[in-house]
Amino acid sequence: MDNADNLFNPSLAAALMKLDPEDGEQILEYFKTHALLTREKALLQASVREQKKLLVENSKLKKDIEELRLQLQEKQRRRTAKALLSPAPPPPTLSPAPTTPVSQTASPAGATAGVPTNRPPPSSSSHDQRERQSRRRRGERKARSTSDSLSLGEEPKVDVSRLDLRIGRILNVRRHPLAETMSIQEVDVGENAPRMVVSKLGGKTNLEELRGSLAVLLCNVKACKVRSVVSQARLLCCSSSDDCIELLAPPTGSAPGDRVTFLNYPGDPDRELQSKQKVWELLQPDLLVDCKGVANYKGCGFEVKGKGLCRAPSLTNCTIR
Template sequence: MSDKRADLQDGHQLELFTQQLLLLQEKAMLQASVREEKKLLVEHAKLKKDIDDLKKNLQETQRRKAVKLHQERVLTASIASKSALLGEAAPSPHHSGVRSDSSSSRHEGRRRRERRGAGVNAALPKTSESALLREQKPDVSRLDLRVARILDVRKHPDSASLYVQEVELGEPAPRTVVSGLTNHVPPEQLVGCLVVLLCNGRPVKVRGVQSQARLLCAVNQESMEPLTPPTSAQPGDRITFQNYPGEPEKELNPKQRIWERLLPDLCTDAKGVATYKGAAFEVRGKGLCRAPNISNGGIK
């Protein structure tokens, strides 16, 4: 009798073990399924990102081709118009076959102008079409805008309204920048801050101190404050603009007044984002540049 009871208990325990084993197997299969699902979700997200990047590259390539085609058409029209202005029709001979001295002089002048026109027209195709168009209508891509960190701030020795700042740009040595922020931001708030600099302007002396860059600020009627890059940006990071892919000038020519011509289209939007014709100041992959407290303001 006791042997039969022991057999029953052993059978019951074996059944329990079997059920537990099945539960463990189901749990392991479920966990494996969850892991596989997560892996598929990650791969799906990566594929989606790759597809989005390829779409953006395709759109950018198509846009550049369209811009280049438009530039070629504009250049061709410009050359044709200049050729029409410079060229003149040959003079008609007099029926009598006799020319006065004044008529001969006029015809000679025309021939000289035609020769000069031919020389100009021959030189025109050699001109870089991109350089010609950029000269006619500059855009923000000609500005070398970069992130910098303020290392030191002191009062200008000859002006109570100016600061002299030493800034780091990821270059071998810091640059010196003069700005008019003394009435708007205390020096201790500037030290260590990331700011936006225009780096390809020609260095100028401001009250005897040479300023090697321009510190960009948002302004309104009451206040002025430096533009703030994204917190993950590093000194030397380039600031770019969507739809304006050109490369900056090595140094802006003061006679062309590029900065002054672009200035009216620089502003902060309703959210304080710094923009050029609606395109945001962007540190690629890191974020946008903003004015912390000034929206719908100017930039200087």
């Protein structure tokens, strides 16, 4: 209570005691306690203001540190880019060793007859020789890498997983104007625009029945002109003879764009089949319709996941082309 005692004048305390001898002591204690609480409140408010000030300064310091860190990263990035773009320093050129004539006065007569007094000048500089050797080594490395890539590409994987087979809906069909046995289909395969397909369905096929039906298409063949009409896919058919041709029928519930996959041959198809590799020609003999009418490759069925297998409408034991 020493601090509280200093807040009151002794005469004020004496006056309180004189006015109220019984309760003067309690009144005086009340005033002292109130004064201490007021002072502590003022100190607490000052401490809170100081804490807020420190928080603001701390936030500002964090922001400055983050900016400095970003500047340092940018400088390091520029320095690295400059080091990568700057040309490598040329190799040091070796100057030819100085030739010193052999003194004949300090040796016996005839002692230096077989020693040449001067070295012959080099036919080309050491720098040029090193450049030629470096170019030769680079050529050898390039040839080796090319031969390695060719050796790795000699036997690429050839199976049905390389074919991009999709379900399509025939939107329109008409006879080819330049070939009686060919027809032109406009097929939706789940892309932004339908594809034009030229196929040889035979002169006896009723083309009107094909409009609106689903079919299986090979979509990663290279687009090519067939009798002046660009064909962008291949329509898969099954046939037992030239006169008996049927389109493969997708399973019920299939939609344009659905992939046809093979359980035993997983993998992503080629972006585009290269004509030089003749992938389709190698695989086509193993694409068959079995005795149950199911389309398969080496016994593995054409499957639309979650929907079923592709089949021939009525043919069995026939080829797919």
